[in-house]
Amino acid sequence: MKVSIIGTTGYGGVELLRILHQHPTFKIQSIHSTKDEIPIWKEYPHLHCLLDKKMEPIDPVQIANQSEIIFLATPSGISGQLANEFVNKNIKVIDLSGDLRLSAKDYQAWYKHEPVHENLQSQAAYGLPEWNKKTIKNSSLIANPGCYPTASLLSLAPVVKADLIDPTSIIIDAKSGVSGAGKSLSRNTSLAEANENFRVYKVNEHQHTPEIEQQLLQWNNDIQPITFTTHLLPITRGIMTTAYVQLKDEQNTSQLLELYKEIYHQHPFIRIRPENTFPSIKEVAGSNYCDIGLHVDDRTGRLTIIAVIDNLMKGAAGQAVQNANIMSGFDEAAGLDFVPMYP
Template identity: 55%
Template sequence: MRVGIIGATGYGGAELLRLLNQHPHVQDIILYSSSKEGMNIQESYPHLSEIYNKELQSINIDSVKEEVDTVFLATPPGVSSEWAGKIAEAGCQVIDLSGDLRLEDPSVYEAWYKREAAPSSLIQKAVYGLPEWNREWIKSAKIISNPGCYPTATLLGLAPLVKSDLIEFDSIIVDAKSGTSGAGRSPSAITHYSEMNENFKIYQINQHKHVPEIEQLLHQWNKKVSTITFQPHLVPMVRGIMATIYVKARKKTTEQELRELYREAYRHERFVRVRPDGQYPATKEVYGSNYCDIGLTYDERTGRITIVSVIDNVVKGASGQAIQNFNIMNGFEEGTGLKLVPMYP
């Protein structure tokens, strides 16, 4: 197949190029840009010079439909809403890594993203690409809305409990930490080395745009869920997300019962690994891979369940999951091009 990437100069786009380069079913990759056409990718990423030595192309729908079968939109919010519909109408598959197509209600998008939403007709055509729970819809989709990084870690961590109706739904608290690559490549005060090195920051208190995305899917799984408490932090590392999730059990349970629930839920999922008793994952243990590792425990004294969910935010939280969706859409084995052993240390 021939694939195109719009937004290749960002971290997500560069990671897509790295991973798709060794995908056995990808014959050609074309990089497009709305602002840097004519530039060679090695000007931004010298390490990619051996795998791509062509100039970035301008986005022309007539050319795109002749050149590629699938387009990955690794663009900031606001760009995908402009291009996704046009590309899909031209006959290409679309996998959107931005948040433009994730929220079903345009007014919710506009309230959290502070910009105009995509047309409702386009949003309705997009399938939310969380493979472990939406696989059947992904198989026949033409437009995929790839989940955000925080939602991926959080939703995979919560799904078995929410779907099984085992918790008090007003008790969900998500305490999440991310590496700085999640903020993108454009420099800012919050990710400046002098600000972030040897520092630990809370940010966007009660305002993070991934909150409604998480709540939307939890509500679809169980109508009893309405709102959650979600708070992100930045830690002085480049890659990785750890979501530590606290919930109150509805009735007395045991850690063994909970672990069996998770093992059964993810028994056939190649990219979700449930840790054994007494083990809790660290971000370094999924670094550079498409895995989500989950550990959990139950405190009999307080009746609270604690779930620890970790991912690499650039892979399973973005580009790797996008390729996982690409594989499902096209009938390829789901792990094709993603059989990456985590880098450690």
């Protein structure tokens, strides 16, 4: 199948190139950017002699005529406009931005951009494959989840859906590498500021908060607003979320681990850690895995859930290709069987 990527100069776009270059079925038909029409390897020299395609202008009609799937790796505020250009053109679209994930009211409040038309947003399936596979398969427009929501939701889903926790008690402590901020230059992500440092940011204001709450409410309509705090790690890539929830009834760690193993045993990219072992970011780097560990504190009755992902893979490009596989009727793991990079 022929695929096109719009927005190839960002980190999400270049990860799509890395995955799709060796995908067994998808073929990169064209790559597009608002930058000069130069070979992509001049933007990313590590692609020299591997991929010599030139970045082309963004012409929706031409792209729709030559490809079957389009990945939008463009910033929020732009992706939604582009997605609208491809509606009713018999083409599958996967948007990696936040433009199609939220209601107009929440999007405008949290992203500070003009929202897409409600009809367009309502057509988009939320692309969390482990929990929405059937809808994804029957959709032609996918809102790829955000990186923090992916880790947070995958870690919380089993106990939220089973109604095992106090719905007012969810606290998520989240940490990300600097690539999550993209390529744009900023003081906080510069080497001098980020190296050997640890910084909290967007306290109670992160735009992924309503996305997490929206999905949690679909699983359990008693869920109340969450506390979600984000931090910047002095690493390039990776996310760790630590969720704290109060259990309604007495449970032990082994019981809840069995629940998680049973729920996720058929999902190739979810790895549940054995009791008293917990994942670290480096153990999923460069892969599409989400590793989860958990522990019940018998003293407090609180459950601690730790999840780690690569923010550019399972948190962006990897999950986008997983969704594309499902939409196309392929094995969802096709082209994504990367062993994590270590050390």
